[in-house]
Amino acid sequence: MRLEKLDHLNGSLSAPYFGRIDFEEQFPNIESLQNIYIGKFGIEDIDSREIIVVDWRSPIASLFYSFNGGEEPVSYESPDGFVEGNIHLKRNIVIRNQTLDRVVDSYVRGQEHFEGVSDEFLIYRLQENKDDKLKDIVSTIQEEQDKIIRSPKNMALIIQGVAGSGKTTVALHRLAYLLYHYRDQIKAENLIIFAPNKMFLDYISNVLPELGIGRVQQYTFYEWALEIIDFPSKIKVHSIQGQYEKWFKIGDDQLAITDVSTERYKGSLQFQQIILQCLSTYEEHCIPDMDLELWEGKILSRETIHKWFYEEYQIFPLMIRRDHVTKRITRFKNSELKYIDKGIQKKLKSQANKVIRSYFKKWTAFTAVDFYSEIFSKPSSVLSNITLLIPEIIKQETKKSLKNKELHFEDLAALLYIHNYLYGIKSDFKYDHIVIDEAQDYSPFQVIVLKEHVRNHSFSILGDLAQGIHSYHGINDWKEIRQLFSEEETSYFQLQVSYRSTAEIIQFSNKIISFSEQSLLLATPVVRSGQEVSINHTPKEKLPNKIKNIVEKEKNVHSIAIVGRTDEECTKLHRLLSEEGLQCHLITSNLENYDGGISIVPAFLAKGLEFDVVIIVDVDEEHYPKNELNIKLLYVACTRALHKLYLLYSNNPSPLIS
Numbered sequence: 001m002r003l004e005k006l007d008h009l010n011g012s013l014s015a016p017y018f019g020r021i022d023f024e025e026q027f028p029n030i031e032s033l034q035n036i037y038i039g040k041f042g043i044e045d046i047d048s049r050e051i052i053v054v055d056w057r058s059p060i061a062s063l064f065y066s067f068n069g070g071e072e073p074v075s076y077e078s079p080d081g082f083v084e085g086n087i088h089l090k091r092n093i094v095i096r097n098q099t100l101d102r103v104v105d106s107y108v109r110g111q112e113h114f115e116g117v118s119d120e121f122l123i124y125r126l127q128e129n130k131d132d133k134l135k136d137i138v139s140t141i142q143e144e145q146d147k148i149i150r151s152p153k154n155m156a157l158i159i160q161g162v163a164g165s166g167k168t169t170v171a172l173h174r175l176a177y178l179l180y181h182y183r184d185q186i187k188a189e190n191l192i193i194f195a196p197n198k199m200f201l202d203y204i205s206n207v208l209p210e211l212g213i214g215r216v217q218q219y220t221f222y223e224w225a226l227e228i229i230d231f232p233s234k235i236k237v238h239s240i241q242g243q244y245e246k247w248f249k250i251g252d253d254q255l256a257i258t259d260v261s262t263e264r265y266k267g268s269l270q271f272q273q274i275i276l277q278c279l280s281t282y283e284e285h286c287i288p289d290m291d292l293e294l295w296e297g298k299i300l301s302r303e304t305i306h307k308w309f310y311e312e313y314q315i316f317p318l319m320i321r322r323d324h325v326t327k328r329i330t331r332f333k334n335s336e337l338k339y340i341d342k343g344i345q346k347k348l349k350s351q352a353n354k355v356i357r358s359y360f361k362k363w364t365a366f367t368a369v370d371f372y373s374e375i376f377s378k379p380s381s382v383l384s385n386i387t388l389l390i391p392e393i394i395k396q397e398t399k400k401s402l403k404n405k406e407l408h409f410e411d412l413a414a415l416l417y418i419h420n421y422l423y424g425i426k427s428d429f430k431y432d433h434i435v436i437d438e439a440q441d442y443s444p445f446q447v448i449v450l451k452e453h454v455r456n457h458s459f460s461i462l463g464d465l466a467q468g469i470h471s472y473h474g475i476n477d478w479k480e481i482r483q484l485f486s487e488e489e490t491s492y493f494q495l496q497v498s499y500r501s502t503a504e505i506i507q508f509s510n511k512i513i514s515f516s517e518q519s520l521l522l523a524t525p526v527v528r529s530g531q532e533v534s535i536n537h538t539p540k541e542k543l544p545n546k547i548k549n550i551v552e553k554e555k556n557v558h559s560i561a562i563v564g565r566t567d568e569e570c571t572k573l574h575r576l577l578s579e580e581g582l583q584c585h586l587i588t589s590n591l592e593n594y595d596g597g598i599s600i601v602p603a604f605l606a607k608g609l610e611f612d613v614v615i616i617v618d619v620d621e622e623h624y625p626k627n628e629l630n631i632k633l634l635y636v637a638c639t640r641a642l643h644k645l646y647l648l649y650s651n652n653p654s655p656l657i658s
């Protein structure tokens with residue numbers, strides 16, 4: 001704790017605070033006017049205990065974020081109850097390396113041009129070029145974001161936010177808030193963030209220590225599942241990347257996303273119900289239907305074993321219960337043997353052991369994979385009626401995979417669910433809070449599994465349906481997730497303002513997403529204007545040169561993305577550009593680090609990232625025909641840009657931009 005505190009103090013040395021409010025508590029006495037300085041970490045005088053800077057997460061600092069201007073009294077909730085008062089000043093301050101860089105008053109009481117809180121400081125921050133990694137936003141958190149960040153812990157928050165509305169950022173700040181506010185109840189090690197891939201985790205990795213929450217666990221769902229289930233080495237478990245080629249290819253054989261696609265089916269509530277029925281039926285029938293006669297005349301009745309299993313050991317998961325019953329039977333046998341004449345003891349012992357072995361052969365011990373195989377390959381008579389409900393095509397496909405010793409990403413939710421039912425959840429895998437970023441790509445079944453791993457349904461579930469490019473296994477509507485929680489357990493928020501891009505880029509992207517058949521929330525820009533989106537016809541052979549020219553023109557920015565449509569084409573373009581002497585990183589699905597600079601990235605991998613300048617290539621009829629997947633892919637690509645967006649096409653432009 002001391003080391004952590006020292007770390008915070010060192011950080012505060014170079015930038016102690018970023019804001020000030022002058023707050024007059026509502027007493028008649030004007031002397032109660034306090035100048036409150038707000039920083040990333042609180043600082044107090046070690047001798048006098050006087051608070052010099054308050055932590056941004058403290059109750060009083062909430063006024064800095066929730067204050068909307070005007071002369072009406074404001075209030076905040078302190079540990080002793082609500083405190084009311086008036087704000088006289090709201091000031092933003094930029095300090096870098098102990099140098100005061102900028103001071104902007106966004107509200108001064110009594111001055112006419114400050115009727116509301118001005119956005120000048122926010123716009124100044126948004127105009128900056130970003131470096132490689134995501135940054136904290138403590139100095140400019142907006143009111144609607146602050147409400148989410150400060151929501152109570154024992155709630156499943158579901159947040160639909162447009163591209164660039166700060167979902168990822170808000171989720172990380174929420175973790176910092178929870179750790180501050182509930183410091184006696186939760187530990188950083190017991191919080192976990194799920195993100196789409198390792199590169200994305202690297203991209204957000206800087207914010208965590210900046211916010212003082214470096215020890216939070218970070219995982220992809222795939223890696224996490226592999227930590228829990230010990231798969232036999234002969235089984236290959238394919239990650240989600242295995243699906244990319246199938247779903248993101250171009251040409252006439254592009255797949256349509258339907259409800260009976262294997263991925264969607266295996267993530268559905270319907271499938272979870274079937275698995276649950278199989279498990280509970282197995283539970284009902286697993287004990288062999290017989291008494292256990294250890295030796296002649298020594299019978300352990302079926303009823304006694306039932307009582308042990310269904311009543312005494314009921315709190316344990318199935319397989320642990322089976323172990324307990326095994327041990328109990330052995331104890332019973334040993335204690336009974338004590339009364340047996342020494343001369344025949346040995347003989348009866350070996351006879352009893354044989355009987356016990358044969359008894360437990362009839363009582364199958366399953367691993368998750370065995371049970372899953374049983375469902376698909378050779379269901380026992382009690383299960384076969386239930387498995388009839390699984391569509392035949394999915395059954396056949398899965399049976400074939402299992403025969404080839406292969407499992408796929410979409411099988412993981414069911415496998416984890418079975419594993420938890422059979423073996424329970426170890427305390428290492430129980431969490432105080434779970435963040436699911438890009439949650440539109442999660443299936444209801446995945447969320448059901450995660451719900452088993454979190455205490456008090458404490459979730460932050462964030463996503464954007466407009467970016468649902470993985471809807472072959474994700475959701476189409478938040479109802480699919482909301483229905484998994486009761487009304488009191490959940491809260492739903494919408495974030496509609498996009499902070500990432502200029503107004504021009506947002507308006508352009510909105511036009512593209514409006515082609516979608518879904519009714520989706522459109523983004524509203526913060527009034528930050530930039531250059532018009534540039535659309536250029538560029539013949540194929542001139543593409544490398546054109547890209548080089550744009551890069552040359554934009555050489556002063558920190559990050560540029562060249563976005564292609566498929567993995568293969570990006571690799572090709574990367575080679576071509578490298579031959580032309582342009583240094584750039586190719587982002588592939590198994591990349592673990594994000595290096596910034598100039599990147600070449602397929603649209604489906606760009607999700608979650610952002611770049612000062614984005615150049616989208618091949619925006620033509622062939623690569624982006626008008627269908628749901630391409631609308632969303634192009635929307636994702638466009639909304640990655642902060643300041644400038646270029647679209648290049650050869651032949652005929654895509655109908656989405658023509």
Ligand SMILES: Nc1ncnc2c1ncn2[C@@H]1O[C@H](COP(=O)(O)OP(=O)(O)OP(=O)(O)O)[C@@H](O)[C@H]1O
Pocket residue numbers: 122125126130135136137140141142145161162163164165166167168169170464467499500607608609610639
């Ligand atoms: N209140 C804010 N003040 C300053 N910058 C902000 C604010 N909110 C968000 N941003 C910035 O907007 C950008 C987008 O944030 P973030 O990546 O968290 O959004 P997102 O909703 O997760 O986006 P997407 O869904 O497109 O991945 C980031 O650069 C972030 O710093």
